[in-house]
Amino acid sequence: MLWESGQHSAAFRLRQLWDALQREIPFRLYCAYPIDVLSEGFEVGAVEAIVCAHSHLLPSSSARKLERAVARAMDDVLGQKNPLTFGYDAVFQSRGNTPIPVGEALIFWLHDHSPVQAQSVLARAREHFQQQI
Numbered sequence: 001m002l003w004e005s006g007q008h009s010a011a012f013r014l015r016q017l018w019d020a021l022q023r024e025i026p027f028r029l030y031c032a033y034p035i036d037v038l039s040e041g042f043e044v045g046a047v048e049a050i051v052c053a054h055s056h057l058l059p060s061s062s063a064r065k066l067e068r069a070v071a072r073a074m075d076d077v078l079g080q081k082n083p084l085t086f087g088y089d090a091v092f093q094s095r096g097n098t099p100i101p102v103g104e105a106l107i108f109w110l111h112d113h114s115p116v117q118a119q120s121v122l123a124r125a126r127e128h129f130q131q132q133i
Contacts, residue, residue: 066103
């Protein structure tokens with residue numbers, strides 16, 4: 001609820017408190033953050049912090065659809081600068097120690113390596129994502 005209402009710092013702090021309690025009392029914690037990586041309000045810094053605080057990230061049911069949409073948009077906008085042109089490197093598939101799905105990893109790569117073009121690529125990715133059945 002904190003994340004969904006835009007209180008990302010508070011959500012991250014709550015996560016830290018859960019982690020502290022987990023060091024004292026062993027238990028499994030399953031989180032469900034409603035994160036839309038293609039939304040115009042996507043905040044890569046906030047998402048990266050919360051992703052790195054977790055041991056695993058489960059892909060949504062549309063993970064392959066997202067991957068295809070982002071890859072196609074990167075090709076449209078970046079052309080020869082597209083990292084996929086040179087072969088996908090597994091290094092893109094983690095943030096900290098957290099393995100993440102390819103589509104999300106590509107979006108992080110964009111923000112890290114091509115921030116000026118990231119918004120154009122994401123706008124195209126939204127179009128491609130919506131066009132897929």
